[in-house]
Amino acid sequence: MSRPAPGNRRSTKSEYIETDTGNKISRKAHIEGKPNIMLGGRTVIMAGVTMRGDLQRKQERPADGSESAAADKVSSTAITIGRGTIISTNTTIRPPMRSSRGSGPTFYPLRIGDNVFVGPGSHISALSVSSNVHVGAGCVLAPFSIVKEHCRILPGTVVPPAMVVPPGSVVAGKPGRVVGEVGEGWGQGGGGEGEEWVEGGDLRALVRKVR
Amino acid sequence: MAAPFPYTHYACPCSSSSGPVISKRASQLEPDEDQETFNPHDPRAAYSLYPLDHLLFCDECSQIRCPKCVNDEIINWFCPSCLFEVPSSAVRSENNRCSRNCYNCPSCSSPLHVTQVEKQDDGMLKPGDGRTGDEAYLLFCQYCDWTTLDIGVQFSRPTKITEQLNKARKARYTVQQPDSEDADKTVSKQLRNHDDAFDRLSVFYTEQMDETGESGNSWGSAYGSPANLARIMSLYGGLTHGALKKSREKPQPMREAAGEEEGLATYSPSDQDMDEETLQKMQTRGWDETASEEQALSTPANYGARFKDELWPAATTLRTKRGKRCRTCRQFIIRPEPKSGSARYRIRIIAHNNIPRLSLRPLHPIGPVQNPSFVMKSDHAYKDPILQPLSAQQFVLTLRNPIFETVKISLATPATTPGRVASRVTILCPSFEIGPAGDVWDEALSSSTSTIRPSDGGRSAAMASLTGTAEGEKQPEAGKIWEKTRNSTSVILEIVPGSLRPTSSIGLRDDEVKETVEEAEDDDVLEIPIYVRAEWTVDVHGEKGGEKEPKELGYWCVLGVGRIAA
Ligand SMILES: [Zn+2]
Ligand SMILES: [Zn+2]
Ligand SMILES: [Zn+2]
Ligand SMILES: [Zn+2]
Numbered sequence A: 001m002s003r004p005a006p007g008n009r010r011s012t013k014s015e016y017i018e019t020d021t022g023n024k025i026s027r028k029a030h031i032e033g034k035p036n037i038m039l040g041g042r043t044v045i046m047a048g049v050t051m052r053g054d055l056q057r058k059q060e061r062p063a064d065g066s067e068s069a070a071a072d073k074v075s076s077t078a079i080t081i082g083r084g085t086i087i088s089t090n091t092t093i094r095p096p097m098r099s100s101r102g103s104g105p106t107f108y109p110l111r112i113g114d115n116v117f118v119g120p121g122s123h124i125s126a127l128s129v130s131s132n133v134h135v136g137a138g139c140v141l142a143p144f145s146i147v148k149e150h151c152r153i154l155p156g157t158v159v160p161p162a163m164v165v166p167p168g169s170v171v172a173g174k175p176g177r178v179v180g181e182v183g184e185g186w187g188q189g190g191g192g193e194g195e196e197w198v199e200g201g202d203l204r205a206l207v208r209k210v211r
Numbered sequence B: 001m002a003a004p005f006p007y008t009h010y011a012c013p014c015s016s017s018s019g020p021v022i023s024k025r026a027s028q029l030e031p032d033e034d035q036e037t038f039n040p041h042d043p044r045a046a047y048s049l050y051p052l053d054h055l056l057f058c059d060e061c062s063q064i065r066c067p068k069c070v071n072d073e074i075i076n077w078f079c080p081s082c083l084f085e086v087p088s089s090a091v092r093s094e095n096n097r098c099s100r101n102c103y104n105c106p107s108c109s110s111p112l113h114v115t116q117v118e119k120q121d122d123g124m125l126k127p128g129d130g131r132t133g134d135e136a137y138l139l140f141c142q143y144c145d146w147t148t149l150d151i152g153v154q155f156s157r158p159t160k161i162t163e164q165l166n167k168a169r170k171a172r173y174t175v176q177q178p179d180s181e182d183a184d185k186t187v188s189k190q191l192r193n194h195d196d197a198f199d200r201l202s203v204f205y206t207e208q209m210d211e212t213g214e215s216g217n218s219w220g221s222a223y224g225s226p227a228n229l230a231r232i233m234s235l236y237g238g239l240t241h242g243a244l245k246k247s248r249e250k251p252q253p254m255r256e257a258a259g260e261e262e263g264l265a266t267y268s269p270s271d272q273d274m275d276e277e278t279l280q281k282m283q284t285r286g287w288d289e290t291a292s293e294e295q296a297l298s299t300p301a302n303y304g305a306r307f308k309d310e311l312w313p314a315a316t317t318l319r320t321k322r323g324k325r326c327r328t329c330r331q332f333i334i335r336p337e338p339k340s341g342s343a344r345y346r347i348r349i350i351a352h353n354n355i356p357r358l359s360l361r362p363l364h365p366i367g368p369v370q371n372p373s374f375v376m377k378s379d380h381a382y383k384d385p386i387l388q389p390l391s392a393q394q395f396v397l398t399l400r401n402p403i404f405e406t407v408k409i410s411l412a413t414p415a416t417t418p419g420r421v422a423s424r425v426t427i428l429c430p431s432f433e434i435g436p437a438g439d440v441w442d443e444a445l446s447s448s449t450s451t452i453r454p455s456d457g458g459r460s461a462a463m464a465s466l467t468g469t470a471e472g473e474k475q476p477e478a479g480k481i482w483e484k485t486r487n488s489t490s491v492i493l494e495i496v497p498g499s500l501r502p503t504s505s506i507g508l509r510d511d512e513v514k515e516t517v518e519e520a521e522d523d524d525v526l527e528i529p530i531y532v533r534a535e536w537t538v539d540v541h542g543e544k545g546g547e548k549e550p551k552e553l554g555y556w557c558v559l560g561v562g563r564i565a566a
Helices: A067-075 A204-209 B019-023 B088-093 B161-173 B182-191 B194-211 B226-235 B241-249 B269-285 B440-447 B458-466 B510-515
Strands: A016-018 A024-026 A030-032 A037-039 A050-052 A079-081 A097-100 A104-107 A110-112 A169-172 A177-181 B007-011 B049-051 B056-058 B063-065 B070-078 B112-118 B135-141 B319-326 B332-336 B345-348 B357-362 B393-400 B407-412 B424-427 B431-434 B483-485 B488-496 B525-539 B548-564
Touching: B007 B357, B056 B332, B070 B088, B070 B332, B357 B548, B431 B488, B488 B525
Parallel strands: A030 A050, A037 A079, A079 A110
Antiparallel strands: A016 A024, A097 A104, A169 A177, B007 B049, B007 B548, B056 B063, B070 B319, B112 B135, B319 B332, B332 B345, B357 B393, B393 B488, B407 B431, B407 B525, B424 B488, B483 B488, B525 B548
């Protein structure tokens, strides 16, 4: 938040490393496989966040060892996060995995859109979380779940594996069910001068406040 | 109230207690004259208050529209799981459910998935590497581990699951028992299947209609035709000669279903055995094996289910995309893009872009302002703001203008809030102007500069001197606006929260207080009703400098401030 609690302040260097594109990454985040992670810019990765970029899709037969296979491996992105997205403290982002016969586990790329807010202590293993989605604190988006645009996942929800959440849904419960629809004005406003940011809205103003 | 403090809820004028208000011009809506003060603690208030993102606006009627004063119109039906659009002609025959391979777990409602299992020669189920053994498929719940094996069903191929399921169900409920207790039992067992009973009844009544010469092609429309109406009239008195004759010609106009073959399930002594069986099963298997009510209601196939092993997968229920029309002028104010995966709109007129919106914040916040939706650290738990009773507190009320014209605002609020706990409220500057909203670029540029806040100390003082305002701390003053940006104006609101404890010092009638010592839920919530009236002018033909047409809009808002300390 804007003003850290008195005891919390780091005197020497700021908590966040800011990249050229304005991403803010906490020094206290655990990020593995950095080359396989794409951040869209003005995105915040907070303290205690674990990102498993090392879990990228591997070739079916690694024994082949051909150059094309190696090139493929380099280009495979494990985690893609859009612009103005906030990943709150102690959240884990782990690409979903499926075991196929013979070739062992295969990881699938995980995509998170723009202006997505993920509350603290969540676990994201979804295939995709589209833009303007608000995920409350302590949620689980189980492997291969797909959350479409403008959804609101209430705190403590467990979205079951491979569930597809249609656009504009409100999801709650364990297992998560669609319990309602967001209003037509979802995500409107906010981010303006001195204005409160709103769920599902533009999060740039909130991103600016993180320091 | 579930919303976090401070919040603003807007009242839709359609539910205002005085009926003809909607048709009146806004200028006639003097809150203190012919309209009573909006009472947020009124049990009815909850039905007319909405957060802004749920409110629409009709530009024809120049009025706020809420879910109660719009008509929904279904644009299409789609399956939320495969996002496949279902043509309206097929929706009814498929019982509003997806007829593709989408099923939900009858035990926990999560989506089910087709999973392959391989049977080895030893009969064990385990993952293999080759194509040995015969392939089998299951519907599998990855959330609670339920599989169709729990009901003894597996599939020979991963497609056409619906077909295979139906077959399996038929096979299961029409097993001809070899012993003598025979066909009867089979039928009654089948009748426990809701769909089956329905089908039989439907067939029976259709036949009846045909036999009695009724022309209706389905019994559902039996009372639609004039002939039927005449027959009904004749049955219930008013017998004309012709009708009497007609009814005599047909001695048996219609009878009801009379047997199990016809779909009537009756109690028979043989059912007693089944009851015994059920009781036995309950005793041996225990509570955990019985189906809950929710599970039994998951799909019509499960209506009679008593045990978990009778639960059938539930085909995913369809969802709809709906357009919304103004109930008064019938124009579309919401029209979504028909594509099921899309979140776009073709028409979307929302209150957010058409009415001035209010927000409240404390003038001297104690600690950072928290928005519980955006708590980013687990240890920063959100707490409702607590207000000290009987001590004056100042808040900044900001109104933002989404309209492209300068808007004149007048605010009105009762001096003391309605409800059991009376708090005093004063708006230091109740009428002012707000500048016009600009385009997106203006907005983007202005939002890159931070707000000037008097509590920022030296920096704000420097800013204040730059902008030409007086140095040092700004003092709230009656009749003066607090701060102003291009399209927002802030004023100071002074609140003296009432006391929850009955005291005579705050001027409440003693008898009233003593009667209601018992505290009702949310009595401690301080909510302030405010009537907002906005006036502006628009160019008549969209051309600048031409004729101006006055416009006005009035509505009630409720500001949720916090909870009053006990
Ligand atoms: Zn309404
Ligand atoms: Zn489907
Ligand atoms: Zn389940
Ligand atoms: Zn209208």
